[in-house]
Amino acid sequence: MHLTRLALTDFRSYAAAEVVLQPGVSTFTGANGEGKTNLVEAAGYVATFGSHRVGTDAPLVRRGADRAILRAGITSTARDSLVEIEVNPGKANRVRLNRVPVPRPRDVLGTLTCVLFAPEDLSVVKGDPDQRRRYLDDLLVATRPRYAGIRAEYERVVRQRTALLKSARARGVTAPGGLEVWDEQLVAKGAELTAGRLGLTAAIRPLVAGAYGRVSGEELSAGISYRQAFGVKGEPDADRVKLAESMRAALESSRRAELDRGVCLVGPHRDDLELRIGDLPARGYASHGESWSLALALRLAAYELLRLDGEDPVLMLDDVFAELDSGRRERLAELVGTAEQVLVTAAVPVDVPPRLAGARFTVSGGVIEHA
Numbered sequence: 001m002h003l004t005r006l007a008l009t010d011f012r013s014y015a016a017a018e019v020v021l022q023p024g025v026s027t028f029t030g031a032n033g034e035g036k037t038n039l040v041e042a043a044g045y046v047a048t049f050g051s052h053r054v055g056t057d058a059p060l061v062r063r064g065a066d067r068a069i070l071r072a073g074i075t076s077t078a079r080d081s082l083v084e085i086e087v088n089p090g091k092a093n094r095v096r097l098n099r100v101p102v103p104r105p106r107d108v109l110g111t112l113t114c115v116l117f118a119p120e121d122l123s124v125v126k127g128d129p130d131q132r133r134r135y136l137d138d139l140l141v142a143t144r145p146r147y148a149g150i151r152a153e154y155e156r157v158v159r160q161r162t163a164l165l166k167s168a169r170a171r172g173v174t175a176p177g178g179l180e181v182w183d184e185q186l187v188a189k190g191a192e193l194t195a196g197r198l199g200l201t202a203a204i205r206p207l208v209a210g211a212y213g214r215v216s217g218e219e220l221s222a223g224i225s226y227r228q229a230f231g232v233k234g235e236p237d238a239d240r241v242k243l244a245e246s247m248r249a250a251l252e253s254s255r256r257a258e259l260d261r262g263v264c265l266v267g268p269h270r271d272d273l274e275l276r277i278g279d280l281p282a283r284g285y286a287s288h289g290e291s292w293s294l295a296l297a298l299r300l301a302a303y304e305l306l307r308l309d310g311e312d313p314v315l316m317l318d319d320v321f322a323e324l325d326s327g328r329r330e331r332l333a334e335l336v337g338t339a340e341q342v343l344v345t346a347a348v349p350v351d352v353p354p355r356l357a358g359a360r361f362t363v364s365g366g367v368i369e370h371a
Contacts, residue, residue, distance in 0.1 A: 001113065001311040002341035003043060004080075005073035010065035011087070012038035019368050025337070025358030027344045029371070034363045036345035040116060040316040043343065046072040046083050047112040047314075048138060049093070049105060052120055058089040074112045076311055081111050106152075109145040113313040115303045117320045121295040125275060125282050132273035136197050139204075139302050142313075147196055154189040154268070161186055162264045169262035176259075183251050190267040191244040194228070197268065198238035201226045207301035208294075215300070215331055216293035220278045229270035230254070292324060296332060303339070312340035321351045329353055 007018040013035040028036045041051055041060075051060060061068045068087040074080070085105075086094040095105040102108055123131045141148045161182040168176035205224055212222035225235050230250040236243065250266045251258075258265050275282040277290050286294065306313045315336050321329050321344075333353035336342055346352050349360070349371075360371035 001074065001076040001314060003072060003112070003314055003343075004075050005071070006039065006043060006046075007071040008038075008042055009069040010062040011042055011060060011068040011070060012062060014038065014366050015062060017366060017368055019361065021341070021343075022359060023341050025342045025344060025356045026361065027346065027349070027352050027356065027358065028361045028363050028368070029346050029349050029352075030363035032347055035366055036363045037118075037318050039363070039368070040118075040318045040343055040345060042070050043072065043112075043314065043316060044114055044116050045087075046070055046085060047109075047114045048141070049085075049109070050138075052116055052118055056089070057087050057093070060087055061089055072112060083108060083111055106145065106148040109141060109148055113142055113306050113311065114316055115299055115306065115313050116316045116318065117296065117299050118318040119320070119323055121299060122291060124298060125286065125291045125295050129270075129272035132275070133269070133271065135298060136200060136273055137193075139305070140196050140200050142302070142306060143200070143309075144196070147193070150189060150192050150196070154186075154193050157182060157185045157189055158264050158267060158269050162262075165258055165264060166262040168259055174259060183248070186264070186267055187244050187247045187251070190247055191240045194236075194243050194247075194268045194271070195238050195240045197271070198226050198236065201235075201273065202238070204298075204301040204305055207304045208297050211297035211300035211304070211335075212293055214335060215296045215328060216290065217327060217331060218290075218293070220290075222282075222294055222297055223276040225274045225276075227272045227274050228268075229272070230266055289325065289328070293328065296320075296328075300335060303336075314341045314343065315339045316343045318345050319347065321346060321353065330355075 002023045003021045005018065005020055008014045009016050028039060030036055041053060044052055070085045072083045074083065082098050084096040088094070093105060095102045095108055097108050097111065124135050137151055141151065164176055164179060164182060201224060208224055209222050228236055236246070247266060254265045275294060277286045277294065282291065282294055303313060303315060324332065330353055333355050337355055342356065344352055344356060362369050362371050
């Protein structure tokens with residue numbers, strides 16, 4: 001799979017821009033703030049309907065414009081596709097596939113798959129659990145797009161249930177009406193989402209360990225485990241019935257605490273993906289180099305998992321090489337160089353290892369030109 005064309009209108013810093021792409025490596029260089037990251041962010045948005053940099057769509061629209069438009073040509077072994085997205089902050093986005101309107105945008109998920117390496121990846125290792133949950137959920141949706149609906153429905157249930165708990169706390173109500181209904185929805189969707197995460201964790205565990213060794217060049221191994229915020233110690237069984245039973249029991253035992261605090265204390269929105277280097281947790285113990293190696297290993301594992309479907313996802317490396325020492329830089333270049341398509345951004349050409357030769361572009365003042 002590869003992108004053949006990416007056209008932007010009023011997206012971030014671009015009033016209008018278009019780039020024609022080929023398989024292989026394409027490198028975009030330019031000073032910081034000129035729009036290199038905006039390009040890979042746009043490609044990532046086409047693949048996921050989300051940004052790796054911000055949680056809302058408003059910052060994606062160029063200042064003074066009402067909307068942004070992204071158009072992406074995609075070639076895969078199955079078909080050629082054109083995805084068009086109209087980003088409308090505060091309103092529903094509009095999506096067309098091959099010029100035909102799509103009523104549910106998530107039905108387009110899977111048309112383009114990509115794996116993005118970015119400096120923000122370090123927060124997956126060093127940051128709060130929500131960063132690791134997002135890593136799992138984004139990859140889960142990329143491998144099985146139906147989870148986009150499950151994820152969205154679960155998040156809706158958590159919002160509604162939390163609002164009811166807060167209202168009950170403010171009114172001093174100890175048995176708010178309707179809570180049992182939201183409990184059952186939380187259990188149903190939460191068990192399904194957790195089962196998917198557990199299956200995914202098992203699938204990528206050996207891939208993360210192998211990728212870490214290749215990137216770091218070290219003997220220490222990397223490990224991952226899924227940890228629930230409630231229930232038994234250790235990684236739980238992925239059986240949905242058992243997960244639902246344990247979640248239901250946890251809700252009963254947490255009822256008083258939830259009402260006292262006005263928050264939803266049970267469910268996959270509070271779980272974590274535990275990352276380890278050797279026998280120690282990566283968060284708080286890993287060195288800067290080890291943290292970077294683990295962050296890269298998580299993305300490489302995602303790439304390896306996605307390509308099992310027979311298509312190479314598009315690889316995007318956003319200003320990553322400048323963050324790495326020479327050894328990790330060369331090892332990463334060797335690992336990604338054989339991908340069908342690699343998009344690289346860098347402030348200066350010398351940051352990009354020579355083995356990643358290919359098309360070269362410069363980005364300056366909202367203009368993309370062949371170098």
